Amino acid sequence: EQPCDDLVEALEWIGTSEMTWIEVRGLDDVDSLRRMTDRLGLHGLILEDIVHLHQRPKADPYDDHLFIATQALQQGETVETQQISMIVGNGYLISFRNALDEHIEPVLNRLRAGQEHIRRNGADYLAYALLDTVIDSFFPVLESYGETLEDLESEVLGLNEEDGMQRIHALKRELLMLRRAVWPQRELVNSLLHPETPFITRNTRVYLRDCYDHALQLIDMIEVYRELSGGLLETHLAATSARANEVMKVLTVIATIFLPLSWIAGIYGMNFDPDVSPLNMPELRWFFGYPFAWLLMLGTAAALLIFFHRKGWIGRKSFSRREDAHGQNE
Amino acid sequence: EQPCDDLVEALEWIGTSEMTWIEVRGLDDVDSLRRMTDRLGLHGLILEDIVHLHQRPKADPYDDHLFIATQALQQGETVETQQISMIVGNGYLISFRNALDEHIEPVLNRLRAGQEHIRRNGADYLAYALLDTVIDSFFPVLESYGETLEDLESEVLGLNEEDGMQRIHALKRELLMLRRAVWPQRELVNSLLHPETPFITRNTRVYLRDCYDHALQLIDMIEVYRELSGGLLETHLAATSARANEVMKVLTVIATIFLPLSWIAGIYGMNFDPDVSPLNMPELRWFFGYPFAWLLMLGTAAALLIFFHRKGWIGRKSFSRREDAHGQNE
Amino acid sequence: EQPCDDLVEALEWIGTSEMTWIEVRGLDDVDSLRRMTDRLGLHGLILEDIVHLHQRPKADPYDDHLFIATQALQQGETVETQQISMIVGNGYLISFRNALDEHIEPVLNRLRAGQEHIRRNGADYLAYALLDTVIDSFFPVLESYGETLEDLESEVLGLNEEDGMQRIHALKRELLMLRRAVWPQRELVNSLLHPETPFITRNTRVYLRDCYDHALQLIDMIEVYRELSGGLLETHLAATSARANEVMKVLTVIATIFLPLSWIAGIYGMNFDPDVSPLNMPELRWFFGYPFAWLLMLGTAAALLIFFHRKGWIGRKSFSRREDAHGQNE
Amino acid sequence: EQPCDDLVEALEWIGTSEMTWIEVRGLDDVDSLRRMTDRLGLHGLILEDIVHLHQRPKADPYDDHLFIATQALQQGETVETQQISMIVGNGYLISFRNALDEHIEPVLNRLRAGQEHIRRNGADYLAYALLDTVIDSFFPVLESYGETLEDLESEVLGLNEEDGMQRIHALKRELLMLRRAVWPQRELVNSLLHPETPFITRNTRVYLRDCYDHALQLIDMIEVYRELSGGLLETHLAATSARANEVMKVLTVIATIFLPLSWIAGIYGMNFDPDVSPLNMPELRWFFGYPFAWLLMLGTAAALLIFFHRKGWIGRKSFSRREDAHGQNE
Amino acid sequence: EQPCDDLVEALEWIGTSEMTWIEVRGLDDVDSLRRMTDRLGLHGLILEDIVHLHQRPKADPYDDHLFIATQALQQGETVETQQISMIVGNGYLISFRNALDEHIEPVLNRLRAGQEHIRRNGADYLAYALLDTVIDSFFPVLESYGETLEDLESEVLGLNEEDGMQRIHALKRELLMLRRAVWPQRELVNSLLHPETPFITRNTRVYLRDCYDHALQLIDMIEVYRELSGGLLETHLAATSARANEVMKVLTVIATIFLPLSWIAGIYGMNFDPDVSPLNMPELRWFFGYPFAWLLMLGTAAALLIFFHRKGWIGRKSFSRREDAHGQNE
Incomplete structure (x- = not known):
């Protein structure tokens, strides 16, 4: 030395x-x-x-x-x-x-x-x-990606559309690079395992077999991580699409309730002259005209709410609980 | 012993x-x-x-x-x-x-x-x-996944967006892990089948062939399950998208009917002075002015309903029956 | 015998x-x-x-x-x-x-x-x-799937979202099962073709070659059917998405026309007192006030219709003809 | 002869x-x-x-x-x-x-x-x-598909949703069939290239090598065409989705502008009695009441338009130019 | 010479x-x-x-x-x-x-x-x-694609739907062509590496091995670029979908706030005659009638704004900051 x-x-x-x-x-x-x-x-x-x-x-x-x-x-x-x-x-x-x-x-x-x-x-x-050292140097890197993956998995439901997309793609990109780096290592060790390779004794080949197993394990893990991050992407897209659908539902529920109500209010805002004919908006002079209009409107709203409830668009426990969870995550 | x-x-x-x-x-x-x-x-x-x-x-x-x-x-x-x-x-x-x-x-x-x-x-x-015991230990696990898959398939139409997504992905993830576990088993048994492997007699190789068949069958089944869970995912996404489309349809039907109606009501709520000119809202003083307005509104609504019915957006039997099924599932 | x-x-x-x-x-x-x-x-x-x-x-x-x-x-x-x-x-x-x-x-x-x-x-x-008989028993099954595929292809534009999805997936699932069944048949015949297999004479091997060709043809056809049913799925999704877009367009056209109209009606429904100032809604006392309001509204509607027509959202021949076709299919 | x-x-x-x-x-x-x-x-x-x-x-x-x-x-x-x-x-x-x-x-x-x-x-x-003649008979067919592909590529932005989908799928289907037809040709020629095949002299094998190159070229081209038509499909879907988003934007812009305006108009259409209290809609009796209401409405509209413009939803040059191009394409 | x-x-x-x-x-x-x-x-x-x-x-x-x-x-x-x-x-x-x-x-x-x-x-x-020169001629081309890819990656969030799609697909198409060009080069060099190829001396084969490494590296890089451009496409689609969702949110927020407000305004625009009955719209003659109506409307708006804020649809810092970034990008 x-x-x-x-x-x-x-x-x-x-x-x-x-x-x-x-x-x-x-x-x-x-x-x-x-x-x-x-x-x-x-x-x-x-x-x-x-x-x-x-x-x-x-x-x-x-x-x-x-x-x-x-x-x-x-x-x-x-x-x-x-x-x-x-x-x-x-x-x-x-x-x-x-x-x-x-x-x-x-x-x-x-x-x-x-x-x-x-x-x-x-x-x-x-x-x-030396080769074993080199291959072992991949494991901590892969493990750190594994942690990133787990973090993303636990956060995926609360992630912003583009932000989540980019973080997941960054991970996918890094796994891609890692995979690109590991494959030739595996081929390298494999070529050394072939009995015809000179300068590698039979004794050392036993050790290289172990090294080869590690390379295979790395590749296995990378492939699993890649598939998992692919699934993560799908979950993320489904979550953002679920949120978009929820926005849609809120819009629909509100619009569908208030459009008919506004219409009813609009009707009794018409200026047909009750003096001209008894057919012209007699409700306006009913004793209970205004309460009647309210009843009409509340009845309509109630009917629509019941309809939406039966559709499962509002008031589902699981739905609102999930919402709360989101509220805290985000 | x-x-x-x-x-x-x-x-x-x-x-x-x-x-x-x-x-x-x-x-x-x-x-x-x-x-x-x-x-x-x-x-x-x-x-x-x-x-x-x-x-x-x-x-x-x-x-x-x-x-x-x-x-x-x-x-x-x-x-x-x-x-x-x-x-x-x-x-x-x-x-x-x-x-x-x-x-x-x-x-x-x-x-x-x-x-x-x-x-x-x-x-x-x-x-x-021992190897046969080990490989047989995979079958009950795979079968339990098969049951999970069947459960999911029968529930898929009624599943919440994210919930369904996560359950399907959990299954996919487990099938991925199982696949990762089975492949090397198959390689292991295959390597023992090679005539050059020492310490395995020709007689035992006949049994290992059987063991190898089991490993192949496991892999076959896992691949089938993986494809099925992939199809399940697509069905789930289609179902959630169908429900989003349905929300959309309801919104469209309601909005498209009540917006014109509200407009008509709005017209007769205008304050043009009929005293100034005979052209200024003479309807307001027609004897049948108010019924005429109602007729106009109901006629518009009916026309739109017929239009939507012909589009197949409302009133289809299959559609509503399917809806009921959902209502019960969820 | x-x-x-x-x-x-x-x-x-x-x-x-x-x-x-x-x-x-x-x-x-x-x-x-x-x-x-x-x-x-x-x-x-x-x-x-x-x-x-x-x-x-x-x-x-x-x-x-x-x-x-x-x-x-x-x-x-x-x-x-x-x-x-x-x-x-x-x-x-x-x-x-x-x-x-x-x-x-x-x-x-x-x-x-x-x-x-x-x-x-x-x-x-x-x-x-016997093997030939067995392999030939696959053809009628495959042909029946081929017919199912053709049926689905001709119906695909008129299918309900989930219904179509499920029928296509049922077909994909069955093709998957068939494929899983055929591959080992091919391997079986192939292993019999190897000259080292005992108990198979050279003469019979000529016949088995034919049998092997049939197995290959089966696999070819199954793969083609699988790809076609994959394309069918995409067409189906595109068709349902096209219909959702059409719903959207109808909503947009109606809402976009009637919201401005309702606003105009709303303006002339305001109660500003023309007595207080000559600036306060003089239109209400114009001789042609009401026709002017109608002109305003109809003009707005016409402008919007022309805009939509130029966007290609309404009035296209191909579009409406296609619609009719749907109307009949569904 | x-x-x-x-x-x-x-x-x-x-x-x-x-x-x-x-x-x-x-x-x-x-x-x-x-x-x-x-x-x-x-x-x-x-x-x-x-x-x-x-x-x-x-x-x-x-x-x-x-x-x-x-x-x-x-x-x-x-x-x-x-x-x-x-x-x-x-x-x-x-x-x-x-x-x-x-x-x-x-x-x-x-x-x-x-x-x-x-x-x-x-x-x-x-x-x-004869084999060379047979393989050369594939090229004109492939070239005609290549032209179809180019046609579709230049038209893809203006295609109707389902129409485009079906034309692209028809092409994909035909490429699939062609691929299915070419692969066994390649295997056939390859098997004739093996030195052990009888009845093929060494001299002819030189020519068959050329024939094999042609088959490979065919397969290369088919694969490229298949990938291109896959990309075409994605572009088509993106184009239809872009158009749907545009519909959405128009709806949003119009609705978002006119809903607040209608509300303002609605406020001054309320019938609170200014005689009862000075707090009850004093605006109705302001000298500049009506102009004030207009100012309010126009100001709101302007603020929203500026907001939309900053979002990039309206008034972008590239956007409108693209629109014109569409208008002409369709 | x-x-x-x-x-x-x-x-x-x-x-x-x-x-x-x-x-x-x-x-x-x-x-x-x-x-x-x-x-x-x-x-x-x-x-x-x-x-x-x-x-x-x-x-x-x-x-x-x-x-x-x-x-x-x-x-x-x-x-x-x-x-x-x-x-x-x-x-x-x-x-x-x-x-x-x-x-x-x-x-x-x-x-x-x-x-x-x-x-x-x-x-x-x-x-x-000469072969080495030929293979080295691929690297600058690949590098220019790499730069295009990086440009696209940094711009992807601000790209127009169809424009981005087409630029990404153009890149994918060029990578596809490049890949199609490189593979046979690799096969060519590989065939020259086989010891049986005549006219290639053992000494030159050492150099060809180097050439082969370069070809492999090219293929590696092309595959990485292809996967990255695939990921880019997904990010692009997610970004456009995120923008569509944002449009949706704006529509929903505005519509959901102003529809109820318009309804309230509509109610007090009804013409029920307070003279006929004390139940007919007594609010119109309250001293604080008009302020009460405003309170009602502002309260409703505030409640809805709080609801949307808790949903995370408005007022999130990250959201608006991201928006600004877009505003500048576009």
């Missing part, structure tokens, strides 16, 4: 012990990297893949080493990916990552602490350990 | 008879488990898989034994999974499960009763019997 | 001629069946599969015979499945079916009539003939 | 030259066909496939010939399929088609003209040429 | 150096092309594929050369494809493209500049370089 500034010099260590791990932090000094990879006889494409930071996770076998590029997730304010590349050769592993990504540090420390165990198991076991 | 507290001691029995079944209940004493698995020379990952209780069902072949982890369903108030792990070796099967899961007990008792038959058929047959 | 009550005795016939067909009708006498299957040395699972009547169609090869279970469709008032199981051995075929299922009788009679041809072709050819 | 009425006699020609093409037009004389196929030693199923006119396209290899059945499209008023069957043997090809299908004639003439070239290339090349 | 007008003459150069690259610009002189391909002994189909400009990307291996056809994207005002065909033989590559497509020129120049490197690596490396 030695810090070393000159990458090429570091290569001297390969072969001096059973297993050498060279950890390159910082990918800015491309010249040194180039000298290093040239010394190792690496293909020119590998250097490109190392410094170009948005590689699709992949494992490329070469004649005398295996190149692995993968992406860990780091959850700060936003979720960010950080690329970790590895060259697995006989008795050595060289890992490359950006110097600024400090999040993965503690995990790597744990790996370093267990180096004794790793040394016995060889470079491919170390590669597995 | 002997109870035994010391797991390591129990291992002594292996080899003393044709077939030894060690059943480990309770996974809390990790130390004993570790000593036991070390004694058997098991890979470290197996112990992890045994005590970590949410494994994806899987079968991992090792050199001298086969490790199987699976999840049974237990339906109490909620549906819970309980992990059953097995190590199938030459002449022995060791099964592990949580001590608290008592639900599976009666089924295991039946297995124990038929141990004579199992002893003849070897450890892999016992493994099949 | 001999009736025989004792199943075990019937087995004696095997080997006496080139090809023996034992047809077992009625699966209630489990004891006899068990004695029979034991005599033939059949695996215990086969008997279970024979008497348990909702097997997934499948072909299980055993060492000295092939077990086939399949489901024919019988269309009475509802569509019902009836299980037909077969054991294909060297020079014999034993078929099992429920005694009560009489529908398939005439088809079997035709098979029996052609037994000479079958005898020459062996037990596997007979198995093909 | 000789016409010949007796099919069996025609068979004599086989072998007299390098390559014999017998073209059978008309499939009504089943007896002759049977004698012919018997003479050639064809399997009984082949004759069935030839005369039964709705075969799924397929290639069935037999010991001494290859049977190909395929479906060409003929676009008259409606699109119709016509079955072309072929038997490809050593040095001969026999093609069968319905006598009434004259559409394919000119294409066949071109083939006949190039017979010299075909003679050199053998029966399998002729089979390729 | 020599310009040469006679294609056939150019062929003479093949073999004179390690690696010859003949670049044919312009495909109009079919005669020369035919003479050239005849001289090389190319299959007739190749010439057809070269001059027919809408080939599906593909790689066809022949005995002594490999034919590759592919489509580059060129983004001018619209996105256009331009076909590049290649014949890869021993020691030579002939590329064909339309003379008018000048866009790809600078890229080819760069290739020409690096010819030294290419010469060492052979014709297949040059073919890789």
Whole structure:
């Protein structure tokens, strides 16, 4: 375990012990990297893949080493990916990552602490350990999405139309991104599981099987979350549509009651001259004319209210209780 | 059939008879488990898989034994999974499960009763019997969902918008979880069916084929239920939209009838002075002025009612009968 | 061709001629069946599969015979499945079916009539003939669904919201069930086509290829019907939404015309005292006051009607013709 | 190139030259066909496939010939399929088609003209040429659907709800049928590409690769058209919903303006007696009472109009321009 | 590097150096092309594929050369494809493209500049370089769609119904076309990766692997964009529906407040004669009659406003703030 500034010099260590791990932090000094990879006889494409930071996770076998590029997730304010590349050769592993990504540090420390165990198991076991770390870095992110999903589910009935829509879509978008990030990880691990892949011993493959199970579990969970957020969207749309229908009902109830009442009032506001003919609005001169008009109007209103009640548009317990719940939620 | 507290001691029995079944209940004493698995020379990952209780069902072949982890369903108030792990070796099967899961007990008792038959058929047959038990534990759960689905189908026309939505989505969510649980079971049994899998004899494979058929049937049923609950959702949305349309129709019918009537009443409420000119509202002084106004209003209403009737918005038998049905449902 | 009550005795016939067909009708006498299957040395699972009547169609090869279970469709008032199981051995075929299922009788009679041809072709050819019969039993059912689909398509514009929804969903549900029934049939025939399947001669495989084509055609048709009923649903929803929009338009047209008119009438119903000031409603004392008010109202109405006409909301030929068509449909 | 009425006699020609093409037009004389196929030693199923006119396209290899059945499209008023069957043997090809299908004639003439070239290339090349003709017969049909799609796309904003729905669904339905027809063609050609298929020489396979590319292109195009018509449907629904919303807006604007105005008018239509108390409607006797009422009403209207304008419901340029466009479209 | 007008003459150069690259610009002189391909002994189909400009990307291996056809994207005002065909033989590559497509020129120049490197690596490396150029030509197009998508996302809440719909669908349509263009590219590169493909050396395959990764990345991105534009559509529809609901709410609030008020005004506009009976509208002669009526009306309005406020239909901060945002957006 030695810090070393000159990458090429570091290569001297390969072969001096059973297993050498060279950890390159910082990918800015491309010249040194180039000298290093040239010394190792690496293909020119590998250097490109190392410094170009948005590689699709992949494992490329070469004649005398295996190149692995993968992406860990780091959850700060936003979720960010950080690329970790590895060259697995006989008795050595060289890992490359950006110097600024400090999040993965503690995990790597744990790996370093267990180096004794790793040394016995060889470079491919170390590669597995790194891949496992990378895949495990997805779980906390996924769990935070799971919590967002649960929050949304409990709030969904009280959400504003567009606001809810946007929050649900933001979640869907993030799950989509996560899914896009996990699939190639699964393919990567799967390709390492194939017996023909060189530089992966049979012993390490047992561990990779475990790693593969984790990737499958991630994919399972993401798919479940995606379907749930799809269902959430439908519930949200149904809730907003239910509220629109309720607005409609209120309008209908009020309009349907007051339009006939206004009409009745309008009738007795007509100016037909009762003096001209006994047929012209005799009600106006009835003794109980005004109470009669009120009776007419109240009767009409009552009939309509009973009609609406039987339709289930007003006065349902469940309906009003639900309303109260809304009133508190919003 | 002997109870035994010391797991390591129990291992002594292996080899003393044709077939030894060690059943480990309770996974809390990790130390004993570790000593036991070390004694058997098991890979470290197996112990992890045994005590970590949410494994994806899987079968991992090792050199001298086969490790199987699976999840049974237990339906109490909620549906819970309980992990059953097995190590199938030459002449022995060791099964592990949580001590608290008592639900599976009666089924295991039946297995124990038929141990004579199992002893003849070897450890892999016992493994099949356990897997079959596990897969059969899905059927009652699925059936209860089937009943929920039927209930919802018969109630769907009378359900409140959001309430129906949430109940249907709860069902969809549970079917999603069940599907997620069954698929790996199917893969697990399928992987055991492959002729290359060690520790599964040709004879047992005939039984596993049956088990595989059950898994396929489960998946078939779940897919059918999922599609049906999707259709249910559409019916529910159509029903709520039909009810909204009906509210709309009532509003339209009432408003469209009373607005013209109110207008007519309004006209004869105007205060143009009939004294000034014979053109100014002569109706007000007609002998039949008031009856004429009524005739006008009733005629308008009748014309509109006929128009609506021809549109099919009012007075349709099927419509009102359906309404009654609703009135009773809700 | 001999009736025989004792199943075990019937087995004696095997080997006496080139090809023996034992047809077992009625699966209630489990004891006899068990004695029979034991005599033939059949695996215990086969008997279970024979008497348990909702097997997934499948072909299980055993060492000295092939077990086939399949489901024919019988269309009475509802569509019902009836299980037909077969054991294909060297020079014999034993078929099992429920005694009560009489529908398939005439088809079997035709098979029996052609037994000479079958005898020459062996037990596997007979198995093909039975499978072909089973698959052909799907076509009339599918055709009846096709007719239902066509009926619905011609009625869809006139259907009540919920009624249409339910009829379309009933069809979708039945197509789903049919699809679920056909897929395993296809897999069954496909597995028999594989050259490694024993007990199927190369000659019979030519016929099974034909049978496989029929299964594919069934699946094709079911998928097409499913997509068509999906499109039907969309058309239905669009039609109900179009009708809701039309209700809306009528409401809008009427309300938008009569609200301004009522307002004008309301203005001249105000009681400002013309005696107090010449500015207070001088119209009321105009000579042409009342005709002026009418002109105002009719002018407003005409302007609005022209506006609506230009919007295409009223008076379109196509629109009203379509309406008439509806009026007649409903 | 000789016409010949007796099919069996025609068979004599086989072998007299390098390559014999017998073209059978008309499939009504089943007896002759049977004698012919018997003479050639064809399997009984082949004759069935030839005369039964709705075969799924397929290639069935037999010991001494290859049977190909395929479906060409003929676009008259409606699109119709016509079955072309072929038997490809050593040095001969026999093609069968319905006598009434004259559409394919000119294409066949071109083939006949190039017979010299075909003679050199053998029966399998002729089979390729026929298959290529069949697949090319799909392109004009697909192109006409493409034009229908473009027409619909340019008209979609002006289409009536149900009319548009039905036209789009008719297109979707036809694309579905076309897709159903093309897929087996692709499988057919693909199966002929497999090196194990007998009677197809390596040389012809180069041409079939081209034919396969065409089939893939067809499928690509159909899928694209299907997605486009799906998008068209969504646009159509959005357009009809936009128009419904516009109706709603007009209603709201008018109702919201005139209801308050009517109320104001109603207030001053009240008959409280100004003689009884100075508090009772003193406005009625104000000098500027009537102008004041007008001011009140116009002010209210103006405030509402400004509110609606700020909401973007009225007076937007883009909105009215769009409206004009509609007015012209419809 | 020599310009040469006679294609056939150019062929003479093949073999004179390690690696010859003949670049044919312009495909109009079919005669020369035919003479050239005849001289090389190319299959007739190749010439057809070269001059027919809408080939599906593909790689066809022949005995002594490999034919590759592919489509580059060129983004001018619209996105256009331009076909590049290649014949890869021993020691030579002939590329064909339309003379008018000048866009790809600078890229080819760069290739020409690096010819030294290419010469060492052979014709297949040059073919890789061209394919890589072609696939890289997709990225800027995809990025411009990505920007369109982001623009739409930030504008989606303020978009007009139909306008937004059409812009989103235009994007979806273009992504669909792009996807249709990329998939065969991926298949093409994949087929070149298969070890059996002749004329591709193991060394070049390492580079093609990189090219394949790029194709996968393109497909990944297109799928993500497609899902995002699907989500955008849903958000857009939800936003327009939210606006429609808001219109509804305004209508309901106004109508529900003013209908009762108008009714009250209407009541006191009735003409029952207070002289006839003390029961006939005594309010009209109350001292506080008019203020009482106002109190009644204001009280009703206040009660309704409180009701609406508690429903959350008016006066919510978030609601009005959102409104302001809209007002500015639109």
